[in-house]
Amino acid sequence: MATSTETPPSLPPTMRAVQIIAFNHPHEIRSIPTPQPRDLQPHDLLLRIAVPGLCHSDLEYLAGTFPIRLPVTASHEGTGTVLATGTAITHFRPGDRVLAGMTFNRCGECEVCRGPENYRHYCPRRGSMMSVERDGAFQEFLVVDGREATRLPARMSFATAAPLACAGATSWRAVLQCGLRPGEWIGIVGSGGGLGHLAIQMAQKAKGLKVVGIDARPEGLALSRESGADLVLDARIGTAALIEEVRKATGGAGGVHASITVSDHPTAAETACAITRNHGRMIQVAVVEMVSIPLTELIFKDLRVSGSFMASQGEIEEMLHAVVEHDIRVENNIFHGLEEVPKAVEMLKKGEYRGKACFVVDENAIGVVPGNGYV
Template sequence: MANTSGQATIKGLPDSMRACQILEYNKPHQLRRIPTPDTLKPYDLLLKIAVSSLCHSDLEYQNGALDCTLPVTGSHEGTGVVIAKGDAVTRFAIGDRIMAGQTFDRCGECDDCKGPEKYQHYCEQQGPMMSTQRNGAFQEYLVVDARQACRIPDQMSFLTAAPLACAGITIWRALLQTELKSGQWLGIVGSGGGLGHLGVQFAKAKGLNVIGTDARDDGLSLSRAVGADLVLDARLGKQEVVREVFKVTGGRGVDATITVSDAKPATATACAITRRHGTMVYVPVGHEVCIPFQDIIFRDICVKGSFLCSPKEATEMLDLVVKHNIKVNTTIFHGIEEIPKAVDMLRRGKYQGKGVIVIDEDAVKRE
C-alpha cells in the first residue's frame, strides 16, 4: 500500500465486488457490482467479509423509517478477516478475525467520548453509521474503524460472532443499563426473538432470575429452551401477565424490564410488570413509545433508552459468550444472492432467531 496525504492505497484487489444494496425505499434489496474499496485512512481496517447478519433495523432502513444515503449496502452485523490496515492501526494484524463496529471516526474529545464507558458510542461528532450513510456488510470487502472493532475469540465462529455485532451488543448494553445484581428479577418483553433469546442467556449467566414474555408460539418455546425461569404468553393480555409476574415475585414485580418487542402494547406491559421505583430499558427503533402516565408518576418507573455498547463492553460480551457457551439461534443462508429472500422472510416472520448470511464459504470452512 502506498501512503498519499494520510491515506493508504490498496493494491491487488478486483476493481469491483458483489454487494446487496437498498436502491429505493420500500423496494427489495438489489444485487449489484460496486467499486471495491481502494483507500484506507490511518485507523481503517479492510475486511474480507466472511459472515454477515440481518438485523430487524434493516427493515426500518428499507422502508425509510430511518434516514439512509441511497444507494447503500445493507447489514451492520459483519465479521471478516483483516486483509489491509491503515498506518495508525496497532491493535490488529493482517489475518485477524474481526467483529466490525457500526460507528466511525468518533471525535475522542467530547463529553461522551471522555465520559463513562457506556456513553462513548453516542458521540455526536462521529462519522456516518454503517448501512445508513456508508456501506454495510452485505458485500465482499468492507472498510471499518479499527477503534470500534473487536477481535473474535479463537473459540468462536464467524457464524456466532456476526449476530453479536448488533443484536449481541444491543441487548448486552440494555442488560448493563438495568444495573441488576445476581439473584434479582429481570423481565424481557419479546424474549423469544433475535435479541431476546440472547438477553435471557446473558441474564442467566449473570445470575439473574428471568421472566420472558412473547406473543408467538416459536418465541415462547425458544424462551423456555434458552433458560427463562418463567415464560408467559403475551396474548393472554396485560392483566393476566401482570398477575402471573407479581405472583412469582412475591407481589413486587420484577426489579427491571428490557423491552425488545416493537409491538404497540409492549412498553405498557413492561412497565406494568416492573416493581415500584424499578427500571424499564427500551430498545426497539422505528416508532413512538406509549407508556401510561400512572406508571411514571404513581409508580415511579424509571425509563432508559439503550443503543449500542463500547468496544470494551463488546469484548466483555464476547468473552461471556465463550465462557458460558451461550448459543445464538440462527437460520443460515448461503451467498449474497440469498439476501433478498432472507429480508423478505424476516419481514414475514418466517424464520426463528437471527438470519445469518455466509458471504465467504471458504473462510467458514477453514474454521
Template sequence: MAIEIPEKMLAAQVVEFKKPHKIHEIPTPGKDLDENDLLVKVAVASLCHTDGMVTNGAFDTNLPCIASHEGAGTVVKVGSAVQGFKVGDRILCSLTYHRCGICSDCQGPEQDRQYCANVGGYNGVTRNGAFAEYEVVDGRECWVLPENVSFQSAAPLACAGITIWGGLVRAGLKAGEAVAIVGAGGGLGHLGIQFAKALGLIVIAIDARDEGLQLAKDCGADTIVDARNGKDQVVEEVKTVTGGEGAQATLNVSDHETAAATSAAVTRMHGLLIQIAQPENVAVPFHELVFRDIRIHGSLTGSRTEGQKMLDVVSKHKIKVKTTEFNGIKEVPKAIELAHSGKMSGKPVIIIDQQAIEDQKRSEIEMI
C-alpha cells in the first residue's frame, strides 16, 4: 500500500557559510526518485564534527544544503532498480551517494571501497542530508537495521560508528593486543572502546576531560589515562600497562594540536598510528616518526560490507551509544550550542519522527 508523502517538510539548511542553520519548510524530495534510490522518513539524525566544517565552508558545499550525514529512518519509497529493501524497512542511511562502481577504489580492496573519485556526492556534506523529515539516499549503500538496534543508537553509526570501526579495521590487530585511543571519551572514541573490547583487544583510553574520562571508564576501557598530566606521564602510564613497549596501534580521534604527537609517543616502536581526526595540520615530531619507525595511516570511514559487520557487532554485543536527545528539528541550534560548549558527553541526536520512536517503545524486543 502506498504511503502518503506530504508536499512540504521541515528541514534545517545551511544557507550561508558561518551562519546559523535556517529551519523552515521546503518541498519534500523523491517525487522523481532515481531508480537506485530510497526515500526515507527520517526518525533520528545526529550531529557530527563534520557538520561544523560544512557550515564553515570547508567543502565548498553548494548552498542551500540540508545538514547532517548521520540519519536513520523508515523506507517510504523504493527506486525501481533497488534490491534488498522494501517499504517499511528500518534502515541506517549511508553518507555516500552514487559511487561510480568502476574506478580503482570501487574495484579495489574491501576496506578502500568507500572512496570514489567520481562519487555523486555525500549526504549532508555536498548534497541534502538528514536534518529533515525526509531524505533521499542511495539504496546500494544503506543497511537494514538489526531488529534490536534503535533509531537513536543507529544514527550516530552512519558516520561516527563506521569511522572508528574503519580505523580499527586498518589497525589490523589481533585479540589480546593493545590499542590506545586518544580522545576516547568523545562520540567516536566511546564507540571505539566498545568495538575494540568486542574484538578482544586491550583498550587504553586517553582523554583530557572529566566527562570523557568517565565515559571511557563506563564503556569498559582497561586503562584510563588523563592527558592533562602531560605527554611524558601519559607515555609512562601506557608503557606500564604494555610491558614497557607501548600500544601496538593507536587511534587518534582528537583534533587538539598536540594529539597526534601524543598518539605517536604512546605507540610502540614500529607501531601504527591511525589518524582519524581532521585538524588543519597533523604534527608529529620527527624523532617519533623516524627514529621510532612509526607508520601513520589516514582513515576516513568504511565500506558497506564493513558497515554490516559493525552493525552485527553492535547487535550481538549490545554496544551502547551515549547520546543526548533533542526533540524536533527546531532544536538543532540547542544541540550545536551544547556540542560547542565542550560539555557534551557522547553524541547529540535529534528526534524527528516521534511516532517511530513511540512504535519502538511498544515493541516486545529489547532495544539497544
C-alpha cells in the first residue's frame, strides 16, 4: 500500500522493542521487524516513537489478567513524530508531533460510531487495542490509527504528553462524566496515584470544582495535597469518620455531588459511594475483577453508578489543550532508553516512585522533555 509521503524514509529492517513473552516473566528487550512505509493502510500513521509511558495496567497485562497475544510489545501510552502517512490521511503531515490513540480501526458504521463523539471509542467492532494484540509503544517505530491520533499543542513536551495518553485521558473523561457545575464537590478515591493526581487538577483547575481527595498511602496523601485537593482524607480513619469529615466540609449536605474511583482497593467503590450525597453519581474507573457496593447505597441514596473507559479522540484533544491552558502538572519520572523499562516496572511493583513513568526513546525529537518553552 503506497503512502502519501513522496519520498518515504529509509528505515532499518529491525528495531528494538520491549516485549511480554510470557506471563509473570520480566519484560524482554528484543529485536523485531520494523514497520515500513510501503505497508501502511490508508488510515495509518507511522511514528518514530519519542516518549512512551508506563501504566499501572501494564502490570495486569504482564500478569495475564487480561487476554493478550504473546509475544507483544508493551505500553499503550505512545507519543512520537510522524514519518509517513497512509493515502487517506489529510490532517497529519510528516514531522507532526502526535499522541497515539489506543484504539484502532473502528468500523465507523455501527450505532456507537454514529452516536455521540465521546462514545465512539466503545465501538464493538473495533480492532485490537495497542499492547493487546497489536504491538504497543515500547519500540522505536509504531503504526497507529490516524483517525484516533491527536496533534500535540505547540507548547507541550512529549514527556508531559505520554502519561496523558491513558492516565490523563481516563481521568479527564471521568471528570466530564460527573457532569458537575463549577463550585460543586467531587470526591476522588485513590487521589494520590497516577490518575488521581491528574483528576484533582483537572477537576479543580479546568472545571472549577471543589475536591475531596482520599488515599491510604503516606506518599499518596502527600501528592493529593500537593496537587491542590481542598480536603485530603486518610482512608484508614474508617468509613464513618470519612463520611463525617466530608459532610462537614460540604456544609452538611450529605457528601460530594459525585465521586470517581481510581483505586483498585476492594473497598474503594464502597468508600466512593459512602461519601456521595443522595442522587449523586459514582464513576468507576479502576480496573478490578469485581465492584462491590452495598445495596443500601444504591437504593436508599438513589445513586447513579457508571463506568468510564479511556476517552474519545475529541475528548483527548480537549484535554491536551486544557492541560496547557490551566497549567496541569504531571508528576513524572523520566527514564532514558528502552533499556530502563524492566527496572521501572520493578520500581512500580514496589511503589518506589510517585505518579507516572516515561522513557525517552528519541533524544533528538523536538520538545522531548519539559523546558525550553515546553510544559
